Amino acid sequence: MENMRVKHLVSFLLFISFTRICTPSPNPDANQKHFVLVHGAGHGAWCWYKVSTLLTSIGHNVTALDLAASGVNPKQVQQLHSLLDYxxxxxxxxxxLPPKERVILVGHSMGxxxxxxxxxxxxxxxxIAVFGTAIMPSPALDYLNLSS
Structure with a gap:
């Protein structure tokens, strides 16, 4: 299990390094990206602490969110009636987000x-969106079908 986590972390870091290397810019701030990290079921934003630290250390903006009834989010599971609530x-x-800002979404599992x-x-x-061992709906299974 730990070996698999290390492989996933290494793959993710290679992706980040590749993105950084392949994005030429005369302005160093132009290489700064905003990553939004979304945890899986039964987790919280806390599970991204190592990835957040690494991304921040190389100059990226990172937001790790707690979905409803997860982490420090105050909602209770009983208050969730659909996936959209979650x-x-x-x-x-x-x-x-400001109108022109674009983020890199990273989701794990239910994220x-x-x-x-x-x-x-x-x-x-x-x-761009990154699905790290995550649920990835097909074109026939959109969020309307997931939430019903």
């Missing part, structure tokens, strides 16, 4: 369903 903190965050919904609702605010 992902509401991510939707609120995406809505709050994949959350970022899929964000991709459908806010396509203009997404630079």
């Amino acid at each position: 992902v509401e903190p991510l939707m609120r965050f995406m809505k709050s 994949g369903a959350a970022i899929s919904i964000a991709m459908e609702k806010f396509p203009e605010k997404i630079y």
Whole structure:
């Protein structure tokens, strides 16, 4: 299990390094990206602490969110009636972004369903999405089908 986590972390870091190397810019700030990290079921933003630290140390902006009834989010599981209730903190965050800002969404496990919904609702605010061992709906399974 630990070996698999190390492999995933190494793969993710290689992706980040590749993105950084392959993005030429005369302005160093132009290489700075905003990563939005979305945890899986039964986790919270805390599970991203190592990745957040690494990304921040190389100059990226990082937001790790707690989905509803997870981490320090005050909602209780009994208050969640649909997948849309669960992902509401991510939707609120995406809505709050400035009009021209685009983020890199990273979802793990159930976080994949959350970022899929964000991709459908806010396509203009997404630079790229990364599904790290995550649920990845097919074109026939969109968020309307997931939430019903």
